[in-house]
Amino acid sequence: MSRPLNILLVEDDAIEVMKFNRVVKNMEGRHKIMEAHNGEDALNILKDREVNPDIIVLDLNMPKLNGIEFLRAIKKDESRRCIPTIILTTSTNYSDIKECYNIGIAGYVVKPLRHDEYMQSTTKLIEYWSNNELIS
Template sequence: MSQNEHQDITIVLIEDNPDDAELAMRSLNSFQLKNELVWLKDGASALQYLFGELPSENHKKNDKPKLILLDLKLPKVDGIEVLRRIKSDQELKTIPVVVMSSSKEPIDLKTCYELGANSFVTKPINYKEFIEVTKNVSLYWLLVNQTPD
């Protein structure tokens, strides 16, 4: 199946802010793709899910998401540590991770790229811009970019 054909796609959204999560989910659900959107509200549950330790009726340990959207400022385990764990794992490191953060700190940007983030996007404050940025970023990583199986 080619990258552009419609297929079941799992997108993991790791975001503790319900307003930002709602906007991101609204944008992601507007695609004409068969996707499963998994919203995880803290870094600890994100790691448990990604490493197959969190029960989910549709999640199997070997299922890999097609895209991870990651906030940095998370409760329990911060986004930097989540990114570090993802990119140091042999099975998960090829999954594109887009950091979507309100942070404009140069050290956060540098650290994320050093750890292997595929993209770093500062969340727009404006509603329409947030929706558009989320849509554009996700469409690129889901339909244009090619990843190994």
């Protein structure tokens, strides 16, 4: 059964934020998106214990606190470490991929360049997690 998701999107590129929001809006779901522009902003959002994202969609290349630094910080937080974190990035660097999985991500998606492919892959990502048994 599909459930509405509370999604924390951690992305510094305004165009990428707009694209992600467009995908979610086109799904006609009741998903809610919280936006953070870098890892530091995301950690500040998560300090509020009333903010409970079902998933985190995370870019790697950001200013202040990048995606890998954010991952390390969140995995140290006992109450937040189990939030499924999915990397959505342009990086195809194998060492980035391996490091992210070693830290404990739930998935790694390379942003497709073509708009229709981006829409498809992002829709599938959201559909998967809105039907996942881990999300209550």
